[in-house]
Amino acid sequence: MDRWKIVRAFTLGxxxxxxxxxxxxxxxxxxxxxxxxYHFLFADTAVAGIYYEAVKRAELMKRGTLGLNEAGIGELIKRAVQVSREAQDANPNFGVIVLSVPLVMGLALGRNMLDAREKARLLIDESTVRDTMELYRAIRIANPKGIPSGVKYDVYSDESFRELFRDGINLSRLAEMSCGRELVFCEWLNGYELSYATFEWLYELVKKLPLEEAVVRAFIELLAGNIDTLIVRKAGIEEARLVQENAGKVLEGKMGIEEFDAFMREKGDLRNPGSLADIMAVSLSLLVLRGLRVEMRNGKVWGVIGRP
Incomplete structure (x- = not known):
């Protein structure tokens, strides 16, 4: 698969x-x-060069020049977070980077988009303790909201690096321990199951609805079917369940989208869905990779798959 096609898709998504x-x-x-x-515009475009390097590195692995345990996923994630932070002063895309780096490498390694899932999981399995240490450094740079302290392998404790090395905690083992607290790590473990399912549903929705309506519909379904782990970390499980419940009401026609949006914003960003937004970003990247383009119909933008 063409390098720039992958990079463009995971920038535009x-x-x-x-x-x-x-x-x-x-x-x-x-x-x-x-x-x-503006934070998203600057952050999401800043990482394109790192994604390009990730694809090139995967091509070397495909040729046998590099081993799978030399992928350097943790280092690439850290460098992507660094260039993102240099371009703006917030944390708009840490989860997207964590999801995207292994997957863009899997796409370069695999035969097709489906095979990429297995290749990405293989790279996670073959990762090293150094990858985990570099991921920890990336987390410190991004400083996501709601990261717990005082837990085993505490991200913000310097002692954790010695513990990670002592216990041989690579990215796969870290994801197993962290899946319950952060949805993106579950995606690492299950072969991007939710991201691909959302991509496949978007593929069908864009045939029936204008692009924005299709994305909003898919996102509300994500919220209704899943707990957003960022909301849990920021506001607690009860708030996250309330968001899920109200998203379900929207699907049932018991609550309007504008009313739901007002509910989501009435406590500032506490109910701002982050983990599921990351899933949506990757799903849209896959849709772009599948050939998404846009065209105007009766004053609305529609997403079309394939060439004109």
Whole structure:
């Protein structure tokens, strides 16, 4: 698969996710006090060079020049977070980077988009303790909200590096321990199951609905079917369940989208869905990779798959 095709897809996907007016998220109409659409524009474009390097590195592995345990996923994630932070002063795309780096490498290694899932999981399994240490450094740079302290392998404790080395904690083992607290690590373990399922549903929705309506519909279904782990970390499980419940009401026609959006924003960014927004960004990247383009129909933008 062409290098730049992969990089373009995983640059454009998160940008689409950011601009579409989804309930509770930053979009082209809404900002938060400390996070705006401009943060996403600068952050998501800053990482393109790192994604390109990830693809090139995967091509070397495919030729046998590098071993799978030399992928350097942790280092690539850290460097992507660094260039993102150099371009802006917030944390708009840490989860997207964590999801995207192994997957873009899997796409370069695999035979097709489906095979990429297995290749990405293999890279996670073959990762090293150094990858985990570099991921910890990336987390410190990004400083995501709600990271717990005082736990085993505490991200912000220097002692954790010695513990990670002592116990041989590579990315796969870290994901197994962290899946319950962060959805993106579950995606590492299950072969991007939710990301691909959302991509496949978007593929069908864009045939029936304008692009923004398709994305909003898929996102509300994500919220109704899953607990957003960022909301759990920021506001607690009960708030996360309330978001899930109200998203279900929207699908049932018992609550309007505007009312739902107002509910999502009434406590600032506490109910801002982050983990599921990351899933949406990757799903849109896959849709772009599958051939998404846009065209105007009766004053609305429609997503079309394939060439004109």
């Amino acid at each position: 998160p940008l689409l996710e950011a601009v579409v007016p989804k309930p509770g998220n930053v979009n082209r109409f809404e900002d938060f006090e400390d996070l705006t659409l």
